[in-house]
Amino acid sequence: MPRESLLISTLVELADNLVDEFDVIDVLTMLTHRCVETIDVDAAGVMLSSPGGELQFIASSSEEMRLLELLQIQVDEGPCVECFRDGNAIVNRALTDHIERWPRFSPRAIALGFRSVHCLPMRLRGRTIGALNLFRTEAGTLNEEDVIAAQGLADVATIAILQHRISLDAKTLNFQLSNALNSRIIIEQAKGMVSQATHCDMNQAFARLRNHARNHNLGLTTVATMVVEGALEGTDLDIPKEAKGH
């Protein structure tokens, strides 16, 4: 069946994004379009929570969907917001039956042509990071197979996003660690040079480097680099006041 193979290839594409070149917005936009193509829904949208915990609109398959997602976030009301808050799927809700429940959202969604809503949590190990939202222009229920397929897509997307976040963090931290190590090495080399050039011990050498950096409003690593590269002689460093007279 063409629908099944498109579904499977979507899952594979999502899983394949567990690598470097992963753009969250691109991938989730692709997901929303595939939902519309493979499942019996007319619009799809994705919201993710920001580090602060607030929901953010990320992707949608249509402009109407985008407006409805933004509206829900703005008024903090609606099926997707509820789904994210509780971590439970909200399936097969007829908008006309939910005007009291979502008084600002439902009339607007109906006005844009939608009749039923289905929101699936993006969850892994008890943590909800967002929601996959599916809207239909027809009344009636989404069949069981479609709900399962949609939840499957949401699950794989969740894993891909979390993996990507972990690797981003790791990349940044490794970069920082790398820089910190290199800076430290340069400082130690500079200490050796200053110690030899001015006949002081390593602690005094360090004090001179730090003192010079402060006096000239430079970073310690900057001063150390200048010494190591020969741009600044160890003997030209400012001598700390306490050390004068030694």
Added chain:
Amino acid sequence: MLLARSQRENPRGGSLCAVAAEFTELSGAGIVLVSADQNFTSLCTSNHVARELMDLEISLGEGPSVEACAADFVIDEPDLANPGERQWLAYGPSATDAGAQAVFGFPVRIGGIRLGALCLYRGAPGELTATQLSDAYLMASVIGRAVLSMQAGAPSDTLAAELEREATFDFSVHQAAGMVAVQGSMSVGSALVSLRAHAFALNVALSELAQRVVTRQTAFDPTSRSWVKVQETES
């Protein structure tokens, strides 16, 4: 959990290494970090032999850790005295002299992000068992995450205090290079090369020679362009 336990039992630094050796039931372990421009820095070593092995690799630029830093799987030599295809012409004999008969280098990385390597050695030859192999891979993974999580939250451009406590960074080699650079009017890079060559010629560990330089027992004499023992009467 492993780390917490080892910190209780072994409050001094280098507990990541001690745990690695204990967990895999091998003679000793060393962890090396590789930074941006292929600089290798020893994080910790669990005993004197592991330290010598680490020094050798950093000096010679060859060995299981050096290769593991760029590999996706273990670099193993279960019998250094009778190596198979893998020949470390300089490292091999020096490693056996130091007391290692089998060495295994495991990449320490998180996905595609490479932090360095875990080097395990045994005083007797032999392959790793399947359990030891999987334990070592697990340990390498734990080390990667532990190191990064220790560094997290540090002010930019500085090593986290927790990492400093955990590691036994030995920067004496770099201090010595600075001193020799001034003694010989050469660049720090050349001074490092000079130190490594002299250590190898003397058949001492690089860190040992560095200590002698830093404590002013040995120096590079600019006139004769050679290494000299410093007389005690000199200041």
